[in-house]
Amino acid sequence: MMAILLTIASPSFAGLNIALNKPTTASASQSGGSPFYAVDGDYTTMWTTGRHTDPLNPDWIKVDLGDIYLISEIVLRADYQDTYKGYRLAYVLYGSVENLLWTELGNGILPDDYDLSETIQVKRSLQYIRFNVIGSVHWAHLNEMEVYEVPEPATLLLLGLGCLIARKVKT
Ligand SMILES: [Ca+2]
Numbered sequence: 001m002m003a004i005l006l007t008i009a010s011p012s013f014a015g016l017n018i019a020l021n022k023p024t025t026a027s028a029s030q031s032g033g034s035p036f037y038a039v040d041g042d043y044t045t046m047w048t049t050g051r052h053t054d055p056l057n058p059d060w061i062k063v064d065l066g067d068i069y070l071i072s073e074i075v076l077r078a079d080y081q082d083t084y085k086g087y088r089l090a091y092v093l094y095g096s097v098e099n100l101l102w103t104e105l106g107n108g109i110l111p112d113d114y115d116l117s118e119t120i121q122v123k124r125s126l127q128y129i130r131f132n133v134i135g136s137v138h139w140a141h142l143n144e145m146e147v148y149e150v151p152e153p154a155t156l157l158l159l160g161l162g163c164l165i166a167r168k169v170k171t
Pocket residue numbers: 037038039040041042043044045046143144
């Protein structure tokens with residue numbers, strides 16, 4: 001009973017990953033590197049193009065969330081295994097409501113010196129997320145893209161109650 005209450009109260013709860021198993025398309029993909037692998041929930045599988053990136057014609061992967069969501073953050077995960085560790089890529093992340101006009105949400109190098117993942121704060125209503133690889137040491141790839149909503153007020157209330165209960169249980 002105590003374990004269940006503590007799980008509900010976890011302060012790191014970020015909600016459901018709304019990109020999980022959603023439709024994806026990409027500029028290119030290698031056999032065994034389907035775009036779907038960037039949203040399959042498995043950090044060891046990845047989308048790969050099987051080719052080096054041309055900065056003048058960037059490779060990209062896009063996920064359709066199926067509806068417009070108020071997004072709080074997007075987590076990008078590079079290679080989880082040692083295979084491509086150190087093979088960095090430069091990216092620009094875009095979001096769109098109607099799959100026509102695109103707004104830049106963030107950019108950077110993945111992975112960086114510290115982490116294989118990067119979290120980008122968003123706070124926008126979006127349906128489509130596009131990860132553009134504008135340069136890479138090796139093939140363009142992405143192990144996982146996770147998209148999280150801004151929690152509904154009811155969810156926040158439940159989390160608050162969970163924290164209160166957990167504190168009571170701990171004391
Ligand atoms: Ca994956």
